[in-house]
Amino acid sequence: MSIGRGVFRGHWITLRRFLLTFARDVRDGLALRRRGGGPLPVDLFRGPAPGQERVVVQDERTDGLFTVEYPDERLPVYERFRMLPVLIYDDEDGNVRCTSCNICAKVCPPQCIWMVQAKSPKGTVVPLSEEFFIDMDVCMNCGLCAEYCPFDAIKMDHNFELANAERHQTHVFDQRDLLVSSAYYAQTHPEAWASPEETTERAKVARKKDQRLRKALGARTGA
Template sequence: MGIGQGVIRGHAITLRRFVLTFWRDFRLGKAFARRGGGHGAFDFFQKPERGHEPTVTQDFTTDGLFTVEYPDERLPVYERFRVLPMLVYDTEDGNVRCTSCNICAKVCPPQCIWMTQAKSPKGTVVPLPEDFYIDMDVCMNCGLCSEYCPFDAIKMDQNFELSNYERHQTHIYSLQDLLVSSEYYSKTHPDAWASAEQVAERGKVAKKKDQRLQKALSAGRSAPAAKPSPQPAGA
C-alpha cells in the first residue's frame, strides 16, 4: 500500500459509516429522534424521570453511532459488574452477617477496610462489628473481601454513581452506609443468589447462627442462681 493510502482508506470507511447511519435513520423515520431511543424528538429540555431512563443495549449486531447519551440514556448493568463492597444483613431477622473477624481487612490489597469489634457491657467480645469503614477513594474494586468472607457477609454492589463535591468525609463509608438487605442482593444478583454454591453457603451460615443461639440459650439455662445478699445481723 502506497504512502497515504491507508489514511485515505480509513477516512473513506468513516465517511461510509457516517452516511449509512443517517440514511438508516431517515429510512426508519428516526432522523429527528435521540440516538439511543429516548422519549422524544430533540428532547433537550424534557429529561426522562430518574430511574426510568431508556436502556441502550449494544452487541455485535449494533451498527451506526455508538454514543449513549448518559445520564438520559444508560447501558445495561450486568450482574457481575462490581464497584464497592456492601455488608449484607438477613431480611428475615435483621441480623448482620458480619462477625468482625477482620479477614477482609487482612486480604484487602490497598488496606482500605478497618473495623472495631463490639463488646458487651461486661467487656467481653461480641461477634458483631461496632464500627466498619471503607475508603471508596482507595478501594480498587477487586472483590477479594467478598471472596474471602467466611460468613457470606460482604458482596460487591453495582452502584457507580458516587461522585459528589466533598471527599474527605462522604467518601468514607461507615457501617450504616454499607448495610443492605439480603432481599436487595437477591434482586441485583439473581443468578448468584440462586446458585448451588451460595444456597449451600447460606445453609452453613444459618447453621452457625443456630449453633451460636443454642449455645447462648444453654449458657443462660445453666447459669448458677444468684446468691442472696448478706443481711444485717439484726434483720
C-alpha cells in the first residue's frame, strides 16, 4: 500500500505543478503570450519586444514549471556575474586607462590576451596601447586580468550573447570592440563602483593619468 500511495503522490505533485503553471500565466497576464522559441516567421501569439523580455526569478516560492523559456524569458543578471573583459575609458576626457603594461597578458591562464604598445615617432615607448586583442573562444572568464590590472583599466562585463556563425575573425575582439565608458561600468556595477576600494583606486589612477598623458604627448610633439 505504501508503494501505491508513493506513486499516486508523485503523479499528483507533477499534475499540481502543471496546473499551477497555467494559473500563474493567467494571473500574470501571460496566457496569450508566446513563451520560448524566439522570432518566428508566423507567430500566433505576441512575443516580447527586444529588451522587454520577462525576467524570471526562481526561488523557494516559485510554483509550476521551472523552465526559463529563453530568449523570451531570462534569468536576472546579478552584478557579480562575469563574462568577457572590457577596457574602460573615462567619460570626462575620453582617456583610455590601459597603459599596455602587459600584466594582464602575463597572468592570463589560457594566454588569450595580447597587445601592441604604442611608440612615438622617435621609437620611444609611450604608455598607451596601440592594439589590444582578446580571443573570446579561449577566455575562461576567470577575472584575473581585472584583478591584477594596476590602472583599473580592465573590468568583467555582463554581455553573454556573443554567439554567431563565424568563429575565426569576429570572435577575436580588438580594442574598439572592448572599449566601454566608465558610465557604462557604473550602471552595470553600481555597488562595486560606489565601494571604498573602487573610489580609492579611481583617485589613484586619476593622479597618475595626467603624468602619463603629458609623457605621451611630449613624446609625440617632440618628434
